[in-house]
Amino acid sequence: MLPEYLNERVSKALKREKLGLKDQNEILKKIEQTYENAKISPGEAIGVITAESFGEPSTQMTLNVFHFAGVAEMQVTVGLPRLVEIFDARKRPSTPEMKIPIKPKYAKTIEAVRQIAMSVRETKLVDISEQIVINVAKGNVEITLDRKKMRDLDIKPKEVLTKLIEGMKGLDVKEGENSIILKPKDKETVLSEVYKLKEKAKEIHIRGLKGVTHVLPIKNKEGDYIIHCAGSNLKEALLIEEAEKSRITTNDVFEVMDILGVEAARAAIINEAVKVLRDQGIDVDIRHIMFLADVMTRTGKIKGITRTGITGEKESVLARASFETPLKHIINASLIGERDDLNSVVENVILNQPVPLGTGLPGVIVKLPKGDKK
């Protein structure tokens, strides 16, 4: 009666305890009984129960303003807005965040960790240049590099030059005295084009992970160094030599999906949701969250609980129409002649028929008398 993995564990444990056959049977019986009792009966409205289990406590969530007072922390979306973000499956979190643990052998001093953190942060050309100006007379862009900042970040001018050549194709990149000069190859360039060039040059990526705007090295309770990053770039983070790759986390579920696959994305959804709820001191059973994550990822893609996501994929026209944008659904249904079999809750409430759930689920099978066909 027990599933295989449970059976194995139980029999192993029984062997270890060296019990008599009678006792063994007794225990097995009890376990089976407990397992049987824990099963959900057919017709239980687990979806609604999950929805209520989330909905009721989330009305108690408050915008926790006191949370950030004075602590070296980064601004992260928490509470209801974050929960909505997760379950709506927004493509990007409003505050992407990544945590990179550092291998102990590289984290001997806080200085070393800080050095790593600085190399993780994205450095753009603007960050290391004193000024970027357009020389109107010559029709070019002059970049004056900030030597001090470059020394701090350990960046050589050569490196900047190569990055610039890479990033600004179709341009003449020359090293002047004390500055770098960008000049369009086409001599008759209009000034507005030069301006665009300048703006593009500012954003040239020099070093670090793209998208990571802030870094904050933190020593956690276990004594491990973790770099908190505002902005997430899992793909590049996995290439960092000093990082403990198996423990890197990000709050961008879609990024996890792209890089590690749908099962990891499911786990990420669960983790993120649990994190939000724990933060607010709300106790929702993990199985509700797991169920929701399952529903969101069951197609192999992440789908939010929105009219474009799983709610929009409901079978029934009436059910979809009663959620959002009824006109769209009714028009489309009438165009293709859609059929509604009234298999779910809302349709039957609209028609005032018993809902096929709980006591309304079981039907009666009757053997009809011979004369009556159909």
Add this chain to the structure above:
Amino acid sequence: MTDVYLNERFVGSVTNGKSYVNTLRDERRKGVLPLEMNCFYDQEYDIVYVDTTKGRARRPLIVAENGKSKLTEKHIDELKSGTIKWEKLVKEGIIEYLDASEEENAYIALEEEELTKEHTHLEISPISILGLTTSLIPYANYGGSSRLIRGSKIQKQSLGLYATNYLLRMDTDVNVLLYAQNPITKTFMHDIYGWDKYPAGQNVTIAIMSYEGYNMEDSIVLNKSSVQRGLARSIYFKPFNAEELRYQGGLVDEVCIPDKEVKGYRSEKDYRLLEEDGIVSTNTKVGQDDVLIGKVSPPRFLGEFEEFNIATNVKRESSVALTHGDSGVIDAVILTENEEGNRLVQLRLRQSRIPEVGDKFASRHGQKGVISILVPAEDLPFTASGIVPDLIFSPHGIPSRMTISHLIEVIAGKAGALSGRSIDATTFDAMPEKEIRKVLESLGFRDNGTETVYSGIDGRELKTKIYVGNMYYLRLKHMVANKLHARATGKIQLLTRQPIEGRAQGGGLRVGEMEKDCFVAHGTSLLLKERFDSDRTIVRICENCGMFGVYDSFKNKEYCTKCGANVKISSIEVSYAFKLLLDELKSLCVYPKLILGRKY
């Protein structure tokens, strides 16, 4: 050069903004410039703003110069003796009004001792941060700001004497508290306001303890015997009126006892209280559905009726009657005329409102609660000296809300009641707790306000000492009598055939979307169906085309308007709202075909 703006408009510039502003102020204090003028020098942008417009909130402050207040002891003595008045101080530039922008330039000392040379003004009193209602809260400096806000909000809902001429007025929704009292613990504002002339509340003896679990979740236990002696009793007035309207063709409404021929005649019983003139007299007891003013109106569409109707004089009934569940005594009848010269009949219904389970009470500290039970005095706990509380307040209301002022009022009220005087509980300036304790001690009571209490049920001494004292309690205008509502069947909407909404119309209570979810979550599918059965209908469906068929009850035949009589027509039960939905879809040229199957 500093730009000068007068009433937001550029008027010119001066060389030194700061000294210019100071000159303006001096001139104002001397009386050369108007007292309503305020000026502000913006140091950051180097701009002077002068404002004389209306609508700015301004507040009075004492002017200070060289570390000395301009208001001297002499002034205060003169004020006390009445030889000078406030206006004079304002005119002389001792007190001046600042608006929000001029306050930016001011450096205000809170106390006279704090004054330094840099200070420009002195606060008249720290209480000026509070408004009228908030300053009515005793010991407000011992309570949190959120509770003070709630406390002042609650005071506005309390019953009292709202106007001395209430018997001559015809206001809607009027409550008047009988036996209203002046509080024992009062603030300076009670005297300024004239609270003794318009009191709203009563001094009650309270015990802070639980009572058989009846005061859970902010509910309060009230002494039934006290209520019977008149505690928190109030009267409620409700006006009714009828107007003799004029219609086209010289027709007028008529206030009278309606004829039996009148269209929409109620039953004879409903009209029994009407006098000859068609109006009930004063001091008549009226109950639900009783007609208060009998009135008939001319028919609606006059032209049509005259041509076809034989009975020419079919008038409509348009009496004013009490709604379902309402009752009371007619307090006053007023016959008058309105501005258009139409005859106007006004009635005032009076109801005696004795506190009952569900009525709302509150102290002045934002501590509101609802009566959960009325207990006879013999069942209530009593102190060693035989005092029985009027009200029992739950101690669970205190820790999370931190209304210390509530607790202090209890002993302050107790000290006041026992020594026969009122206690000054003005914010920041109240009689200190130490002194209250001294008073209690000198009167032979425990100084912390607790008492030995015996159970009212079995007479045994309670193991703990109970905090007993006096408080000023307010009866709030939210009473169950105005809110109680339930219905089985009743009026339905014409369009959807679902029950109508609202207590006043005798409507239903909605089982909404979330309530529906609860039924679903419980799996009580058939119960859910029954709940939503209010608009169920039987419709006939043509099984050929899937649209509505027709039942001809005269011929006892079913047919389909499209497919004729030779098709199978089946009856199904659906909600009327669904039938409407299908009709609506059809009107949009969408063909909703119903395919019937066997249910089992």
